[in-house]
Amino acid sequence: MSKPRVATVWLDGCSGCHMSLIDMDERILDIFERADLVYSPLVDYKDYPEDVDVCLVEGAVSSEEDLHKIKMVRERTKTLVSFGDCAVTSNVPGMRNPIGVAPLLDRAYRENVTLNPQMPSEIVPKLLPTSTPVHRVVKVDVFLPGCPPSADLIYTMLDDLLAGRVPDVAGSRFGR
Amino acid sequence: MSTVFTFRIDGKDVAGSEGQTVMEVAEENGIDIPALCHLEGIHDRGACRLCMVEIAGSPKLAAACMTRITEGMDVTAHSELLLEYRRTVTEMMFVERNHVCAVCVANNHCELQDTAEELGLTHFDLPRISPKVDIDASHRLFAIDHNRCILCLRCVRVCDEIEGAHTWDIMYRGLETRVQTDMGIPWGESTTCTSCGKCVQVCPTGALFEKGRAVARGSKTRRPFLPWMKVVAEERGL
DSSP states (O other): OOOEEEEEEESSSHHHHHHHHHHTHHHHHHHHHEEEEEEEETTTSSSSSSEEEEEESSSBBEHHHHHHHHHHHHHHEEEEEEESHHHHHOTTGGGTTTTOOOHHHHHIITTOOSSSSSOOOOOSSEEEEEEEEEGTSSSOOOEESSSSHHHHHHHHHHHHTTTOOOOOOOOOOOOO | OOOEEEEEEEEEEEEETTTBBBHHHHHTTOOOOOSOOOOSSSSSOOOOOOEEETTTTTTOOTTTTTBBOTOOOOOOOHHHHHHHHHHHHHHHHHHHHHGGGGOOOOTTTTTHHHHHHHTOOOOOSSSOOOOOOEEEEOOSSEEEEEGOOOOOHHHHIIIIIIIIOOOOEEOGGGGGOOEEEETTGGGGGOOOOOOOHHHHHHSSSSEEEEEEETTTOOOOOOOOOOOOOOOOOHHHTO
């Protein structure tokens, strides 16, 4: 029997949740004895594969690229985990929501710039009107709040998911 | 001597004196009913709606902090339905303004955050309103960030009932409701504020905070005047 296929995705977040994942230390060996890591910013696979069993999504959905990516990830994934506060509540990326995209970009790329003020128009994806939690765009199966969720919580959740149990996220908390 | 009433909370036989609230008797008996506006030493107001309980024979829910006990009443303080209501109420507090725990001065010293954790609230089904909300940092020592205010009105009550200054009050209606200082002028220009800081100490979230405190450094666990508050309240027969 082949091992469960695990992926992680990084949308609009600071990568702190991925750092917390690595913070599991040697327990990460236990997890990936039992599962294959098939896609992640931590490894070098270029394309998100088909038939992923569990995917941890860090970050809010803030740009057209995020939106495109999360929809594709959802289609190819059985259990989608909203991983950390940005994915769960939009958290810090969502602090721009009351401001609006145009004034925000103006502030960042024109008002406070002395050398060659201009709007970025190439390569960087277009921002969505608001930065939103993942579950407002696609269906989410498990929520793990925390900024970041602790390594212990991540381990417990992955351990449960790989063993086919309903994941226990007790002790998780916004912020922290 | 006041009359003693015996009644039940969650099937447990309890007793209290006439005039006590369901909340008070629950606290005395170690029954935890979630609440964010209730604070021992100031008048209850029934603002947060987290302490809603079922009373047998009544078609409506009642706020435990506002309901006087009666002989033989049968109170349900914990049920699946009440848990669901309490989660929704807490969720509404989060989505109404802009709570960002990760960058809040009260992170991990916040009663709203505690309540969400206790109730097992892991995400919000309701969309966030994301209103544009002001911060008033005109006071020399303190600031108020309305983004984090849940309108529990502890600040209004402690300022009026304990400090006797009544600097704080409320203005506007509905989603626009704001706590305000001296008829809506900047806090720093208030002529009634004594800068005692009681409002900051009783605030359950990071809405009221001491200036100069970094993220997660706004501990409010030192509330040395709270026992004194209770004594004053008792002496005045409040």
